[in-house]
Amino acid sequence: MANIAAQRIRREFKEVIKSEEVAKCAIKVELLNDSYTELKGEITGPPDTAYEGGTFVLEIKVPETYPFNPPKVRFITKIWHPNISSVTGAICLDILKDQWAAAMTLRTVLLSLQALLSAAEPDDPQDAVVAKQFKENIEMFQMTARHWTNVYAGGPHVNKECDDKIKRLVDMGVEEHQARVALSSYNWDIERATEQLFS
Amino acid sequence: MENAINLSSQAPESDMECSDNDNDCFDDDDYYNIVDDSEIEQIDPSKTDPENFKYDCLGEEQVERLLNETVECLSYNLKITPSLAKVLLLSHQWRVNKIIEKFRKDASELLISSRIKPPVTPPSLSLSRYITCPVCVVVQPAEKFFSLSCSHMFCKDCWVTHFEVQINQGISTAISCMARDCVVLAPEDFVLKHLSRPSMREKYQQFTFQDYVKSHPELRFCPGPNCPIVVHSTEIRAKRATCSNCKTAFCFQCGMDYHAPTECSIIKKWLTKCADDSETANYISAHTKDCPKCHICIEKNGGCNHMQCYNCKHDFCWMCLGDWKSHGSEYYECSRYRENPNIAHESAHTQAREALKKYLHYYERWENHSKSLKLEEQTLEKLRARINQKVMAGVGTWIDWQYLFTAASLLAKCRYTLQYTYPYAYYMDVGPRKELFEYQQAQLEAEIENLSWKIERAETTDRGDLENQMDIAEKRRTTLLKDFLDV
Ligand SMILES: [Zn+2]
Ligand SMILES: [Zn+2]
Ligand SMILES: [Zn+2]
Ligand SMILES: [Zn+2]
Ligand SMILES: [Zn+2]
Ligand SMILES: [Zn+2]
Numbered sequence: 250m251a252n253i254a255a256q257r258i259r260r261e262f263k264e265v266i267k268s269e270e271v272a273k274c275a276i277k278v279e280l281l282n283d284s285y286t287e288l289k290g291e292i293t294g295p296p297d298t299a300y301e302g303g304t305f306v307l308e309i310k311v312p313e314t315y316p317f318n319p320p321k322v323r324f325i326t327k328i329w330h331p332n333i334s335s336v337t338g339a340i341c342l343d344i345l346k347d348q349w350a351a352a353m354t355l356r357t358v359l360l361s362l363q364a365l366l367s368a369a370e371p372d373d374p375q376d377a378v379v380a381k382q383f384k385e386n387i388e389m390f391q392m393t394a395r396h397w398t399n400v401y402a403g404g405p406h407v408n409k410e411c412d413d414k415i416k417r418l419v420d421m422g423v424e425e426h427q428a429r430v431a432l433s434s435y436n437w438d439i440e441r442a443t444e445q446l447f448s
Numbered sequence: 449m450e451n452a453i454n455l456s457s458q459a460p461e462s463d464m465e466c467s468d469n470d471n472d473c474f475d476d477d478d479y480y481n482i483v484d485d486s487e488i489e490q491i492d493p494s495k496t497d498p499e500n501f502k503y504d505c506l507g508e509e510q511v512e513r514l515l516n517e518t519v520e521c522l523s524y525n526l527k528i529t530p531s532l533a534k535v536l537l538l539s540h541q542w543r544v545n546k547i548i549e550k551f552r553k554d555a556s557e558l559l560i561s562s563r564i565k566p567p568v569t570p571p572s573l574s575l576s577r578y579i580t581c582p583v584c585v586v587v588q589p590a591e592k593f594f595s596l597s598c599s600h601m602f603c604k605d606c607w608v609t610h611f612e613v614q615i616n617q618g619i620s621t622a623i624s625c626m627a628r629d630c631v632v633l634a635p636e637d638f639v640l641k642h643l644s645r646p647s648m649r650e651k652y653q654q655f656t657f658q659d660y661v662k663s664h665p666e667l668r669f670c671p672g673p674n675c676p677i678v679v680h681s682t683e684i685r686a687k688r689a690t691c692s693n694c695k696t697a698f699c700f701q702c703g704m705d706y707h708a709p710t711e712c713s714i715i716k717k718w719l720t721k722c723a724d725d726s727e728t729a730n731y732i733s734a735h736t737k738d739c740p741k742c743h744i745c746i747e748k749n750g751g752c753n754h755m756q757c758y759n760c761k762h763d764f765c766w767m768c769l770g771d772w773k774s775h776g777s778e779y780y781e782c783s784r785y786r787e788n789p790n791i792a793h794e795s796a797h798t799q800a801r802e803a804l805k806k807y808l809h810y811y812e813r814w815e816n817h818s819k820s821l822k823l824e825e826q827t828l829e830k831l832r833a834r835i836n837q838k839v840m841a842g843v844g845t846w847i848d849w850q851y852l853f854t855a856a857s858l859l860a861k862c863r864y865t866l867q868y869t870y871p872y873a874y875y876m877d878v879g880p881r882k883e884l885f886e887y888q889q890a891q892l893e894a895e896i897e898n899l900s901w902k903i904e905r906a907e908t909t910d911r912g913d914l915e916n917q918m919d920i921a922e923k924r925r926t927t928l929l930k931d932f933l934d935v
Contacts, residue, residue, distance in 0.1 A: 253584045253609070260585045316583055317613040351610055351626035352582045352600070 254315040258285040261354045268356060276359040278309070286311050290322070292359055294402065295367040299394035300328070303402030307362070308338075309355065319349035322358060327426075329390075329397040329433060331371040331380035336430075340365075341375035378434050386436060393433045400429070414439050418446070498929040499708065501687035503700065504680045508657070511667065511678045515660055518542055526551055531637035534660070536562050538621055542664045563624070563633045570599035581606055583626055594642075596634060600627035607642045615648060620655035671703055672696035686712050708865060709932040710872040718871035722811065740769045751824030751863070752900035753816070767816060783893050784886045785809040787878060810874040817867035820900070821860060827904060828856045834907070852906050855918050859903060862896050862921050865929065872932070888928045895921040 262278060262285075270276045277291040290307035294300025305328060310321040322345055324338035332341045344353060344361055374380030383390045396411045398404030411429075414437060418428035423446055431442040493500040506514070516530075522544050523533040539562045540547050550558045559565040580587050581603040593601040602610075606626065611634070614623045623639065625632045636656060643649050661667045665684050670677040672694035679689045679700065686701040688708070698705060702712040710718070736747045741762040746755065753766040763772035768782045775782065788794070791802055835849045869889045876882040899921045902914050 253606075257583070257585055314609075314613050317610050350624075350628045350630065351602075351606065353628050357628065 254311055254313060255285045257316050258288070258311055258355075261356065262288075264354065265356050265359075270356070270360065275363065276356070278355060278359070288355070289325075290355070290359055292363045292366075294398060294404065295363055298367050299391045300330075300366045300398050300402070301404065302406070303398035303404040305366075305402055307359075309358075316351045316353070319345050319353075320355065320358060321345075322362070327397060327401040329379055329394040330366065331369045331374045331376060331383045332365055334376050335379060335433075336376075339375055341373060382434075382436065389436050393437070397429075397433070411437065418443065498926060498933045499688060501685070501689065501700065502681060502683060503687075503689050505670075505692035506678045506680050508676060508678070511661065511680075512657075514667075514680065515664070518544060522547060529635070529637060531635040532564055534656075535564055535621075535633055535635050538659065538663050539563070542666075563631050564597065564635070566598040566630065566632050570597075579603075583610075594638075596625050596632045596638065598625055598627065598630050598632040600625050600630055600632075602626050604642060608644075611639050611643055611652070612645075612648055615652050615655065618655060620652055621659040668698075668700055668703055670694065670696055671698050706864075707868045707871075709929055709934075710868050711934070714875050715868070715871055718874065721807070722814075725807065725811075737766065737769065740764050740771075749823065750827055750900075750904055751820035751822075751859075752897055752904055753820065754897045754901050767813060783813060783873075783890050785873075807874070810870045814867055814870040817863055817870075821863050821867065824856070824859060824863070824900065824903075828853070831856070831903075831906060851911060851915065852903065855899070855903055855906075855914055858918050858922060859896065859899050862892070862899070862925050865925050866892055866896055869928070885928075885932060888924070888931065892921070892924040892928055895924050 262280065265271060265276065265278050268276070275293055279289040279291075281287040281289055288309040288311065290309050292305050292307065294303040294305065304326070306325040308323050308325050312318050312321065323340060324333055326338075327335065328338070329335055333339070340362070342361060342365055344350075344358065369383060371380040371383045379390070382393070392408065392411075395404065395406045396408045399406050399408065411432070414432055415425060415428045417439065418432070419425050421443070423431075427446070428442070431446050432439065435441040435445065494502075518537060519530050519533045522528075522537060523530045525544075525548055526533070526536075528536075536547050536558070537544070540550075547558070556565065560567050577590055578587050579590050579593050579601055581593070581601075583602055583606040586603065588603055592603050594604060594607060595601045610626055611623060614620075620639075621633070621636075623634045624630065625634070639652060640649060643652060658669075661669060661678055666680055666682055668679045668689070669675075670679060670691040670693065672691055675691060675694040675696065677691050677693045679691065681687075681689070681700055684701060686699050686708070688697055688706040689700045690697045699707055699712060702716070704712070704715065704719075707715040736745050738744065739746050739757040739760065739762060741764075742757060742760040744757065744759045746757060748755070748766060754763065754772055755766050756763050764770065765772055765775050765782055768775075770782065785806055787806065788802055791799060794802070831852060835846070835852070838844060838849070839846055866889070869885075869892070873882070873885060873889065876885060895917070899914075899917045902917055906914070
């Protein structure tokens with residue numbers, strides 16, 4: 250690993266640990282190896298959003314050319330958001346692509362991701378299905394995102410109705426996550442979700 | 449510490465006149481000098497030939513010279529470095545006068561919008577002797593630090609790595625400052641001052657050259673494979689340019705295959721449609737059809753669409769299978785698509801079927817002429833071999849047979865235009881203009897098939913007859929282009 254990259258990550262790691270956001274438990278990073286190439290990030294869902302109360306884990310890979318190229322980041326925790334793939338966790342965010350600047354840091358990235366959770370950009374989607382729901386039925390989107398936050402990120406809002414529908418599909422032999430994806434994609438219409446799952 | 453831009457370097461005494469299209473060394477004055485004054489009127493091809501197009505094929509050095517003239521002119525007028533002049537030209541499609549006008553009106557606004565200056569005045573520079581580089585976090589003496597006009601300081605090593613990483617990703621004129629949210633661009637002299645490795649400098653200059661040519665409305669890279677030629681024309685139109693080096697012919701405006709009489713946007717739409725519907729249209733690629741009279745299977749192995757059954761000698765049209773004799777007079781029923789005038793009142797299903805039928809009609813003809821072009825190329829190869837034999841056997845010389853090759857290349861030119869009349873017709877609104885177009889298209893089509901028929905039977909056709917046919921076909925082609933080539 251290039252000298253500058255390791256040097257920078259070592260320094261940034263300290264910076265994040267000392268930052269006021271860590272003190273408020275808003276963001277966190279952990280080193281996964283000694284060579285500073287892989288890290289685990291964590292952000293909490295911003296207040297007054299569907300993600301409130303959830304903790305989202307991120308995979309951070311540092312390229313050799315860091316910080317001249319951006320880190321590769323994706324969500325490990327499953328999340329329902331227009332700019333994040335519900336399947337792979339891939340993120341569509343300009344600073345992780347061509348708007349990256351070498352003076353940005355992991356702290357910048359984590360705070361920007363947190364900001365992305367508060368303000369989605371459905372016109373520049375990563376997940377077309379989620380973006381469509383966001384634009385056409387915002388209440389349905391909020392409900393679904395809150396439910397995912399509860400199930401995958403430890404959020405506080407249990408949704409009995411969603412859980413029941415998933416259970417009905419699970420009883421029919423469908424895998425739980427698959428059932429959740431199908432129902433979420435079809436606005437929790439159990440008939441259409443079933444149709445899609447068994448076609 | 450050093451500031452990258454110097455807006456007040458080299459102050460010349462007087463203004464130099466600039467014009468956007470002023471490239472004296474590429475003028476065509478010489479072209480006319482060889483012609484007698486009295487003949488100019490008859491010869492001026494821009495009046496008689498609808499495809500006339502003035503352009504030059506330039507090598508890299510000639511392009512550099514052309515670009516540099518404009519750069520120097522702007523640099524001189526605004527009293528800025530050539531490097532900054534390039535940044536301005538790149539973001540203004542090389543329109544010198546437009547830039548000068550904007551500069552006189554509000555220089556600061558121009559420099560900000562062109563990403564030469566930051567939108568807000570940078571804070572005064574730190575006076576400390578040691579600075580921590582925000583990128584590599586190393587503390588170094590201040591003289592190791594450099595910034596663009598935005599005053600964002602980074603160490604020399606970081607600038608070098610930043611440039612090398614960007615260049616390796618193919619980025620050159622769009623490299624910006626490393627600070628967060630700073631959009632100030634690194635001008636050429638700043639980049640070159642930091643790059644020392646010759647391979648990197650070379651790569652950088654190669655990429656900037658490409659960016660300059662691509663941003664220049666009067667320049668086009670030849671689309672031929674690995675061809676270094678750049679075509680220059682002050683006439684930015686959908687006209688045919690033929691590369692002097694690799695002979696590739698292309699549309700100067702859009703860079704795709706030449707497509708008269710169809711417009712750039714229409715041909716693009718058509719080609720996208722063809723690619724999208726390729727499955728639907730696939731069944732058309734039949735090489736065999738049954739003779740409409742004796743039903744024997746006939747293979748098409750020449751370009752001509754006037755077919756003669758080898759079994760019963762029946763003459764028919766490959767496209768519509770109609771009798772060739774009656775076809776001659778009523779030919780235009782073959783190329784024309786008859787739309788259902790009441791289609792608006794039909795069901796959605798019928799409308800969809802009708803739309804597909806219409807598309808397939810035009811697509812089939814477009815595709816057929818493209819195939820004919822390829823088949824006629826093969827015919828020409830065979831012809832070349834036969835003539836070679838004749839010449840070897842002492843029957844005439846190559847010069848005696850030259851007219852046949854002239855005829856074949858004219859045929860290719862005519863059929864090429866004919867092929868591109870189909871997307872044009874497909875997107876035309878029904879009405880008298882379309883009727884006129886289809887009439888001329890049919891006329892052209894008939895004469896092309898006659899010419900093709902005669903060339904395939906070259907050894908038995910007399911030369912006068914063939915040359916006459918060539919004349920007629922080319923006349924039909926120019927007439928159609930004159931009336932409909934709208935560029
Ligand atoms: Zn540095
Ligand atoms: Zn800057
Ligand atoms: Zn070429
Ligand atoms: Zn074009
Ligand atoms: Zn027959
Ligand atoms: Zn026909």
